[in-house]
Amino acid sequence: MKNVLFVASECVPFIKTGGLADVVGSLPKCFNKDEFDVRVIIPKYMCMKEEYKNQLEYITHFYMDLSWRSQYVGVLHMMYEGIHYYFIDNEYYLAGPRPYGNIYEDIEKFAFFSKAALSALPLIGFKPDIVHCHDWQTGLIPVFLKDKFHEGEFFCNMKSIMTIHNLKFQGVWDMKTVKDITGLPSCYFTPDKLEAYGDANYLKGGLVYADAITTVSRTYAEEIKTPFYGEHLDGLLNARAHDLRGIVNGIDYDEYNPETDRYIVKNYNAKNFRKEKVKNKRALQEELGLEKDDKKFMIGIVSRLTDQKGFDLIAYMMDEMCQQDVQFVILGTGEEKYENMFRHFAWKYQGKVSANIFYSEAMSHKIYASCDAFLMPSLFEPCGLSQLMSLRYGTLPIVRETGGLKDTVIPYNEYEGTGTGFSFANYNAHEMFNTLKYAQYIYYEKKREWNKMVDRAMAADFSWASSAKQYEEMYNWMLGC
Template sequence: MKNVLFVASECVPFIKTGGLADVVGSLPKSLNKDEFDVRVILPKYMCISSEWKDKMEYVDSFYMDLCWRRQYVGILKIVLDGITFYFVDNEYYFSGPKPYGDIRYDLEKFAFFSRAVLSALPVIGFRPDIIHCHDWQSGLVPVYLNDSFRAGDFYQGIKTIMTIHNLKFQGVWDVKTIKDIAGLSDYYFTDDKLKDYDNGNYLKGGIVYSDFVTTVSDTYAEEIKTPFYGEGLDGLMRARSNSLFGIVNGIDYTLFDPKTDKLIENNYDIDNFRKEKIKNKRALQKRLGLKQDDKVMLIGIVSRLTDQKGFDLIDCVMDEICQDAVQIVVLGTGDEKYENMFRHFDWKYQDSVSANIYYSEELSHQIYAACDAFLMPSLFEPCGLSQLMSLKYGTLPIVRETGGLKDTVIPYNEYEGTGTGFSFANYNAHEMMATIRFAERIFYDKKREWNKMVDRAMACDYSWDNSAKKYAELYHRLLGF
């Protein structure tokens, strides 16, 4: 039995701001429990709901030195689905209404968290063979393991993996401040370690000092070695390419399955979707005040409304798309300009555009179930989960070929009768437009081909079991067995 500790800043069901939380909540459950004892450690944020805080058991507490300050570290735990979740308690660092706030303050908070995680291991009596770190918030764990924790026998031989969920976020501030809050010597602030131009960089430290680096799709692992996607770290990613691996995220099919989903109007599966899926479309059209029409092509968008997600492309041709025989449903929040753009088109084309500028888990499931196609033209997308959900619900994705979108959506080939969606290569509004119109043509003129594609899409397996096998292989390789 090998011990694995996940270190992360968020995790479903306790606290979530993005896809990172889904991964940290789902992957440990999917790893073989006979082979791995996987545990997870998180900050105990004040904003975790009392439903969970009330269930936490006190384990122990101690005081820890962090440079010039001495801080309280409390450890609590919950066992859920056979996995032990530990929580690091410190009200000074983890109070507040949200898990993240001002970056300067977050840097100090996660330096404290990273050191507290390592300090807590002997206290909780768990010595991991592998510490699996996620994103910049845990980037200092491999660095501290190489630094002040190097001397103790307890820590000898612990291996580390750094998983990058989105290279855009790195935890960067000036060297003097980071030295001061992290308590690291000048030795660590050279160009081949934590120094990044004139700044200190947490994620860079994690990448340099971890044994293996992973990211959340094969294509993204290749893309981040290039200047366009590398966010200033492409040289380092190329240098580490022998120990850089891409593993696509999965989704939790207990939550996302049209056969069992309690949030949708009408359940259906791969055998009966031709008759049953349409009932979800009718219900959504009615709920959102769209024109009731079974035959019209309904396109869904569930997303953060930001440049990264390709909304500048949509902005460019939205009027043209609205001239076509389609309806568009949008759910999400983000940049004000895109929120207002969708509000404008909702006002202009009331029968065919519905802008829902908020977030609702229930409505997102209903959109996946009701729509015919799902639009996701991202500039970059490390993995992406929405396209995996839409495949499962038989809602064909229209995506740009980048990162995980390229790895998971097979473009339709009308000559070979293959594919699970539609894709375009260049970041260009008219190329996107042409792809949407190609999808419309198949939807309206070749309905049998469309339904065969839905069959193939719903048959795809992007469950966590597949991804967990690949992580298990990586753990074996790292531990040499």
């Protein structure tokens, strides 16, 4: 049996702010249980849902040195859907209404969590062969494994993996403070280790010391080796290129299933979507006060409203897009300028644009099930999950060819009769607009071709099972199996 420990700052269903939580919550369930024992360790935040906090069982507690301070570490446990979850408890660090707060507090919080997670392992009786670390919050773990922990027999052969979910976030703070917090010797704070541009960088430490590095799509793994996407770490990622691989994320095919989805008005599948899917569109038009028309080309957007997601392109072309024979349904929150932009267009084009400036799980499912197309013109997108959900529901994505979007959406080719969506290459508002118009033309003028594309989209497999197989191969390769 090979033992693997996932260490992360969030995990569904316990605590979630983004896609990282989906990966950490969904992936461990999909490994071959006869070969791999995969467990998860996360912080026990005070803001976790009460229903889960009440089910945790106390295992042990101890006091740990964090540099010159002695800190309490509680360890709790819960079995959930066949997986062991461990929780690190310390109310000084993990109180507050949100998992993340000010970066200077988070820097100390996740230094504590990283050291506590490793220190707890001998006491919980689980000795991982591989510690799989996720994002900057766990970047110190590969460093600690090569430092103090390396001396003990328990830890000496332990391997580590660093997975980058979004390279933009790196855990950067001033060197003096980080030295003081971590207690690491000065020799670790050099340009070939944790130091970057005068500061200390947690993620960089993880990338330097991990035995292997992954990210969440093949294309993103290539992109981050370039200055544009590399966030000042492209040199390091090129140096470690032979240890870097991209494995695309999946989605939970039970949760996102048009055949059983409890949030949608009419369930449907790949066989009957031609008749049944439109009933969801009707219901959504009614609910949101849009013009009722089964044949109207309806475009969905479910997103954080930020520059990264391409909303500057949408802002530039929104008036012209609204002149087309289309409807827009937007769901999400984010930068005020984009929230207000969509409110303005919903007012200006009543019956044509619906701006829902909040987040609702139920509404997101309704949009995936009701719309004909899904717009996602991101500037960069490590993996992206929304396009995978829209494919699952037979709602064809219109995306920019970057990161995971390029890896998961096959552009329509009318000559070969292939494709599962539409894409454009350059980060350009007119190119996006022309791609949208082309999709609209196929929808109205070549409906049979459109429906065949929906067939192919719904047949694509982006379940976690296929991702898990690739991780299993990597673990075996690392362990020389």
